[in-house]
Amino acid sequence: MSLLDMTAVELAAAIKAGKTTAVEATKEVLAQIEAKEQLYHCYVTLDKEAALAQAEAVQAKIEAGELTGPLAGVPVAIKDNMCTEGMLTTCSSKILGNFVPTFSAEAVLNLQKAGAIILGKTNMDEFAMGSTTETSAYGETKNPWNPEHVPGGSSGGSAAAVAAEECFYALGSDTGGSIRQPASFCGVVGMKPTYGTVSRYGLIAYGSSLDQIGPLAKDVTDCATILEVIASHDTKDSTSVERQDTDFTKALVEDVKGMRIGIPNDYFGEGLDEEVKSAVLQAAKVLGEKGAIIEYFDLSLVDYAIPTYYTIAAAEASSNLERFDGIKYGYRTEDYAGLHNMYKKSRSEGFGEEVKRRIMLGSFVLSSGYYDAYYLKALRVKALIKKAFDEAFAKYDVILGPVAPTTAPKLGESLADPIQMYLGDIYTIAVNLAGLPGISLPCGKDSKGLPIGLQLIGDCFQEKKLIQTAYTYEKARGEFPMAAKEVC
């Protein structure tokens, strides 16, 4: 077995056992990047020398017995909206084209403490706004299963890098589905934890009340392991939650007997691709056969999730992105006449179309006279959506459904019609609005050979139920090799 085909946990075990080294693994993955990056463009920033230097340092610590964790020595890719000290962090935007942070995100620090080797920063939709990774100012990432298709987004670079084996695992961020949807399109496992589980300190905010960092990995075991490492109570993040139950790997148990799984009828209506539908329902059947109790129910309010999400996320984004003004860091226009002209030109030139669209949308819904009608109303609907989930979780342990209505669309198809692109988030965004954990894992392929994702949603702080259900399904499903092994 090639080193590259190993999962993160397998690789760490092999390094620990002295069968290979962090340096060897890093060299292999750098060679893979060298070979594949031109095709897929997963990264915006790579620092090969720094990666090798880290690998040597980590290897020495592993040999000295100082690093014994389940991820020690494993190379990782970080989404480019997480600050990395001394390494360019652009959010795939021109406006941060020259931005080198002075500190690292808490999640990144947690990984480094566990012996991770940072390879570089992955491409994304600009400021995480988009569902295809096509809004990046640095070019689109291509889906390793078929380079004519998008990898999904906004964590498309991270998902594609895992699928193309250009890293062993990656971090992404999920505001409305930005981990789960690209995981689904790229045939990898992605998880968005309960809001507050992973510190947002150092994550460049898009929609602060919705943003969560999470793992993109080759399987459920890796996913649980990574989440266990990055989850922490951080006093630098006021929204960080102190949890005692972050020993997620304990839930890697093959057992769903008596697990109550609800399938929302609302998730299987108009717009859902037939192939996706049957793959997802087949997965439900598998879980039923393993002893889970499967029931259909009406979740309600599903149609309101999209307008609610785009109101709240855009409002927060319009304010969060105000700091990018050309004064302190980042892009500043060449010629300007006075302060306000400098702001206007720097921001007009520095931000891309989709970002500008959402800033305008957000500024509008917050403006005086519209605040009550849009923003406040959206907050009320958000509370109702949470209530609908609360009612569902009174009956079910896990909610099961598709991740996205279709498999990965072709490049260029989505941007022409932003509304259509927004509608693609219908199954993922309610999870963010309610602060819930959700996991996406492969459950088949369509007739074009593109992966289909299964989404499992849990109640707040019930990641373990998700992990246990996902793990059980994964075992029953059997191997689902990465794109790198299958097609590229």
Added chain:
Amino acid sequence: MAKEYETVIGLEVHVELATKTKIFCGCSTAFGAAPNTQTCPVCTGMPGSLPVLNKQVLEYAIAVGLATNCDITRYSKFDRKNYFYPDNPQNYQISQLYLPICRNGGVEIETEDGGKKVVGIHEIHMEEDAGKLIHDEWEDCSLVDYNRSGVPLIEIVSEPDMRSAEEVIAYLEKLRLIIQYLGASDCKLQEGSMRADVNLSVREVGAAEFGTRTEMKNLNSFKAIARAIEGERERQIDLIEAGKVVVQETRRWDDAKGESYPMRSKEDAQDYRYFPDPDLVPIVVSDEMLEKIKANQPEFRTEKMARYKEEYDIPDYDIDIITNSKHMADLFEATVAICNQPKKVSNWLMGETMRLMKEKEVDVEDLHFSPENLAKLIALVDSKAINSSVAKEVFEVMFEEDVDPEKYVEEKGLKTVNDEGALRKTIEEVIANNPQSVEDYRNGKEKAIGFLVGQTMKAMKGKADPGMINQILKELL
């Protein structure tokens, strides 16, 4: 007959809180450091940084609210006020609009006619200060210092309950005293740790509706506030009398010129797009927290005055002056604690201290001689080591530089000469040299002895005990 007008005034008072660290990060709030040395990713608005509330800010805000009879909002939130300006690193200020921490309070003031009146407090909210812009005209550029960015402020918004400059000053002095007693701020107008914006309108006496108001900024002293109120009142009355309308606008007061200028009108008022800051969790004030703050409220002025009356044998007038400044009261109590002579301490504060404050234009909050040194000075006088005029001389130096009076007296050789032989010899010389005065005294002119004492003191360069001179003089004559 000319119409009579009434002035209607409400105040927005910003107070910089005396916390050691900033409102949302651990940076120091110390004044006067080199530019941008007290900054971090949070208070410079770096991407990815997040604010965390300094609990002391909340406690101070609640303490001020309780002391001004406000309702404390048990579920409060921070909101973002969005506007672009380079002194504001995030381009939004974290403030409170929808659910401010305190509401519906008021303080009692004395009016000019000796009556009492309550000035209502609409709300008190917490917010962060901005950085400071320095315009370098030489280089034609602007520089930003973020040391002040994130320094905690409370804004106290009054109801439009004041009717004259005197009432405004009385209200401000009352607020200042309460806040100083709490230790929540030093409230120095000149240094900007207390800033007041004046909202003012005029209306005909008896009118039911308020007139159109203006907001006046840049008021750096009580005197400037009083002048600005007078100036703005006149300006508005002149407009109305001339058949013109008062425009709702923000004006900047130029105290040197005694005039104000429009800064921005209501028409170009910005839409701040306020919304709850999603980076900060709602503030829930628990019963325990509230009780703890209540229990820790200090002794305020009224209670202190009563206690002084009880404990110290000093005149009511002294008590009034001393307790009118927390700093002065602290100085008094600390000195008394050392020397246990309240009357003498009070005399120093009432007499020389007040005189020098006036002469040297020093604010009471800036008094910086230590209780230890004042106690030492009193002891020096008590032991007759120095006489009272030397003591005044020494005190003046203490007032300026807080010198140790014992060391100072020693170094400068100011100690009273207690060598009776030397004194007697000097007096004999004085008697010999002033036969006329001696003659006068012997002829019953008691006053003449004063001249002889003075001459002796002069010859002794002031370092003699006047009582002793008197005694020897009488003996020799």
